[in-house]
Amino acid sequence: MRAIRTLLIVAVVLAGLFAAADRAAVWYAEKKVAEKIRDTQSMSGTPDVSIKGFPFLTQIADSKLDEVEVSLDGGVTAGTGDSTVQVTDFDTTLHGVRIDSGFTSAVADRVTGTAHISYADLSKRAGLGITTGYGGKDARGAGLVKVTGSLPLPMGRVERSVLSAVSLVDGTTVRVRAEKVPDDLPGLEPLIRKKTDFDRKITGLPRGVRLTKVTPTPNGIDIELGGTDVRLAG
Numbered sequence: 001m002r003a004i005r006t007l008l009i010v011a012v013v014l015a016g017l018f019a020a021a022d023r024a025a026v027w028y029a030e031k032k033v034a035e036k037i038r039d040t041q042s043m044s045g046t047p048d049v050s051i052k053g054f055p056f057l058t059q060i061a062d063s064k065l066d067e068v069e070v071s072l073d074g075g076v077t078a079g080t081g082d083s084t085v086q087v088t089d090f091d092t093t094l095h096g097v098r099i100d101s102g103f104t105s106a107v108a109d110r111v112t113g114t115a116h117i118s119y120a121d122l123s124k125r126a127g128l129g130i131t132t133g134y135g136g137k138d139a140r141g142a143g144l145v146k147v148t149g150s151l152p153l154p155m156g157r158v159e160r161s162v163l164s165a166v167s168l169v170d171g172t173t174v175r176v177r178a179e180k181v182p183d184d185l186p187g188l189e190p191l192i193r194k195k196t197d198f199d200r201k202i203t204g205l206p207r208g209v210r211l212t213k214v215t216p217t218p219n220g221i222d223i224e225l226g227g228t229d230v231r232l233a234g
Contacts, residue, residue: 026056033068033106036232047072047090065097068108087202089116092209092225094232106232111209113225117174119145122221126176126198134218135163138179143216145176149195151188162196166221171210173201174221207231 034049051059052067059065071091092113099106123131126147135144148161162178169175177197181189202211202223208230215222 022055022057025060026051029056029060033232034070036106060099063099065099066095068094068097070094070113086121087115087117087223088121089114091115092206094230097232108230108232109228111206111225111227111230113209115223115225116220117223118220122200125200130195130198132176134216138163138165144179145216145221147176147178147196149192151191151195160192160196162192164196166214166216168211168214169199171212172203173199174211174214174223175199 030049030051033051034046038046048069048071050069051065052069053059053065069092073089090113092111094108094111096109097106098109119132119134122145126132130147130149132148133146135146137143142165144163145166146161147164148159150157150159160182162181164176164178167175167177176199178193181192181196183189206227209225209227211223212226213224215224
């Protein structure tokens with residue numbers, strides 16, 4: 001009986017040591033993965049990385065992590081030059097992440113996530129003199145964006161607002177198009193649309209991640225993300 005008790009105590013101690021080592025390994029891996037994603041994906045800050053599942057060391061032995069959560073409140077600066085736009089509240093879940101022993105390569109079988117574009121950030125990149133905001137919902141319940149722009153005319157500047165639908169193009173571009181242009185200024189629809197209709201390509205996201213859905217809300221535009229065989233590093 002005494003020998004069995006001693007054996008059980010030793011087993012508990014070893015289990016505790018293994019758990020401590022496992023958690024230390026997780027911490028190290030989360031740190032390295034966060035740094036690698038930051039350095040290779042042009043993020044404006046270091047993301048928070050949380051590796052799920054226990055024990056972690058057996059996942060490392062298999063060179064595949066079951067699930068990893070990556071989030072970055074500061075967001076991703078997407079696009080280049082004057083077409084950049086700040087994508088914030090970036091949260092993703094990576095499923096089946098295949099890694100190498102040095103954490104120099106990481107590829108996820110599947111990625112799901114969400115992000116957000118504020119109207120203030122969208123307005124900055126929509127064009128000079130253009131502002132955007134929430135425009136309520138259309139008859140089908142879909143969210144709309146209110147776009148306001150001004151036109152220089154012989155009689156002075158004229159400001160007009162339109163309600164615009166938001167859609168996706170090729171899984172990479174957010175498109176804003178007015179559903180109807182005010183007809184109180186005949187012949188000026190092309191000029192108004194030149195101000196109020198625009199596309200913004202969302203680049204700088206991890207390779208393989210695409211936009212799957214956009215939804216205008218009172219606080220901004222919510223984006224859903226998805227992808228398969230997503231290369232995060234390496």
